[in-house]
Amino acid sequence: MIAIFEPWLKASHRYTSAYLANSQSTGDDLSAFLSKYEIDRSVGVISLAQAPLFRDDEDEAATRKADGAPQSVERVSMPTPQRIRVLQTHPYVLCVGTLEARKNIWKIAQSWQRLANIDGLSLPRLVFAGQPGWMIRDFERMMDATGYLSGWIETVERASDAELDALYKNCLFTIKASYYEGWGLPIGESLAYGKTAVVSQTSSMPEVGGNMVEYCDPNSIDSIVAACRKLIDDPGHRKTLEARISAASLRQWGSVADDLLAALDAHVAETPRSDMQTPVLS
Known part of the structure; x- marks a missing residue:
């Protein structure tokens, strides 16, 4: 994967006048990469959202245009599917994301095995929800x-x-104990549902979780x-963490869109047409 991606990224400056990253951490990593190869391009940051999967009717007032006309947004009230109702018969902790090695599912599962052996701990189930990926043979x-x-573990x-x-x-x-994330959408989604999380203290994830989650070292099962255990016990x-979530002003997709449009408008205004190149596809 790296052998394919790195040469592409290295060559991308030929048809790129600037870059936008989805977190400060990703922006810093990209800037370091460009600097390594002496590529002179600016890197802006447009952080992604901390938003739920659906809007509900209570959000309608916040999604109206200045003239009072309703925005076209997805507001869905959906019944709970059968295979999820079955899971809800016992408390559970949720891990959302592709089931693959970089998401650290192996250490997360080992951690649950260790928790299951603690006497007196009222252990919830661990539910992995995601599409199977690569390098998960050990799991x-x-x-x-x-x-x-x-x-004690279920997969959806x-x-x-x-x-x-x-x-x-x-x-x-x-729980989102990945080794690395570009942003970490499931963390933001969790917060939007009022749920705290166990989150890796690496890469972009602290930008998403702020002071509303419990942090861990993804390389350490301990x-x-x-x-x-702290959140369970x-x-x-x-x-307390949930109260911080309730009091927070979480970032919405509308703000992401506004920031993106503003960044694009500013860049177009600052960039001479002669500096813009059309990419050559091969």
């Missing part, structure tokens, strides 16, 4: 060999938006276990 072998940790493959909506609404908290701490 699959562990699930097969242990019967999904004797039922290729979850629909309606299923994810129900999963977010009814979980205790979420750290992941400690962060999860200490409802008061969980409620």
